[in-house]
Amino acid sequence: MTITYEYYHSLYVNLTNRCSNACTFCVRNKHDDVNGKDNLWLEREPSLEEIKADFEKRDLSKYASVVFCGYGEPAMRFDDVIVIAKWLKEKQPDLPIRINTNGQANLICKRDVTPEMAGCIDCVSISLNAENPEKYQKLCQSEFGGETAFSGILDFAARAVKYVPEVVFSVVDIMPEAEIEACRKIAQDCGVKFRVREFIK
Numbered sequence: 001m002t003i004t005y006e007y008y009h010s011l012y013v014n015l016t017n018r019c020s021n022a023c024t025f026c027v028r029n030k031h032d033d034v035n036g037k038d039n040l041w042l043e044r045e046p047s048l049e050e051i052k053a054d055f056e057k058r059d060l061s062k063y064a065s066v067v068f069c070g071y072g073e074p075a076m077r078f079d080d081v082i083v084i085a086k087w088l089k090e091k092q093p094d095l096p097i098r099i100n101t102n103g104q105a106n107l108i109c110k111r112d113v114t115p116e117m118a119g120c121i122d123c124v125s126i127s128l129n130a131e132n133p134e135k136y137q138k139l140c141q142s143e144f145g146g147e148t149a150f151s152g153i154l155d156f157a158a159r160a161v162k163y164v165p166e167v168v169f170s171v172v173d174i175m176p177e178a179e180i181e182a183c184r185k186i187a188q189d190c191g192v193k194f195r196v197r198e199f200i201k
Ligand code: SF4
Pocket: 019, 020, 021, 022, 023, 025, 026, 027, 028, 071, 072, 073, 102, 140
């Protein structure tokens, strides 16, 4: 069972295969791994003890950052993400911790979780994917519906900037230029950074 895996210079954490979206482009639809070696399908979700034990096998000083990002949405286990992030901060205070997310944590948890990231999460990278609810829902098929999901993502980002040093909306580089620019404007309006990332085929 792959709980942590190396990807580029960072150590990634695979907590769950559950997700509130069913994105048409999700890498999970095509591959079992992202780094060419570690199968990210979990036969069951690892316990907190198993996650900690997996980290104990790693030399954390080797990595540029720890990233919560597996074959599923980390916010499906938001409380456990925070427990592990706090534990890691005690072990290795200088190691940056990022969550790669669909931005639906507040909808998933049914509360505003953004204050809980203060002091333990250094970066939240949110996949925006589209410039309006209709396009978002067509691409991402959120269980919350397009309107609720899209407005929830923008609200989550705007709240998160108060507690997390770096909040980023990301889009993939295969989007039409006009849509990328519309997303850039949304990021500006929410007060978050914007990044165009490479699409993983
Ligand atoms: S939000 Fe991420 S994990 Fe979930 S379906 Fe979309 S691409 Fe896949």
